[in-house]
Amino acid sequence: MQLNTIQPAAGAKHAKRRVGRGIGSGLGKTAGRGHKGQKSRAGGYHKVGFEGGQMPLQRRLPKRGFKSASLKFNAEVNLDDLQALVADEIDLMTLKAVGLVPELTKNAKVILSGSISRKITLKGVGATAGAKAAIEAAGGSVA
Template identity: 60%
Template sequence: MFLNTIGARDGSRPEKKRVGRGIGSTLGKTCGRGHKGQKARAGGFHKVGFEGGQMPLQRRLPKVGFRSAKKRFVAEVTLTQISKVGGGVIGLAELKEAGLVPTEAKRVKIIATGSVGGVVTVRGVGVTQGARTAIEAAGGKVES
């Protein structure tokens, strides 16, 4: 068997309609287009969604917001939530283990809401400027 010998299986592709071949073919004279009118003419079709001058459906309906595709991979954690993880080093893996961040999250940012419970070291997680000062004021440190 060679690639040049392979063809479509019998019956998988319908035969092309041969229009305008006489009365007996059922596609003679008007060729299945009926009598007169826009659709009977050559090039007599209009754009998709056209409703004969009526305001089309896609323009009648209101626009609806935007959903970010990145949203499920980015998460936020507050300072109060960090204190629930416990002391030591806090990274992406520790936040996932504690259940504060969804498992599919790839990036996390700590925001300055609440207060830090104790001394913590934050590693490999984004931190806002306010959260950084709060962590450092509590005796912890932020590593990139």
């Protein structure tokens, strides 16, 4: 290999489209813009969803629903999941390490789903009233 023989991969480079440069180019006269109308003129275009003055679809339909932006930062953990863990002291980092909650999670909450029979200590992790009662009944604590 020599510096003067190096070439880009086949198809990696292609000629720029030169419009309005005569009949022979295939893009002369109207330069691929068709005849007349707003789209043929310089600076003539409209916003996305514009329907020529008719009330656009996104404004004709009713607004509906809501999705919280903070949803991806909150996670729920079942009591069954905690029962399966080997650690006795459980915090957010422990839950992330074993993959029970996603890495983005900032707040985790234990919910009353399933049962727990061993003593655990929750630190920095929330719990519903029912889950807290179940953990304390098993001899654990929620800090």
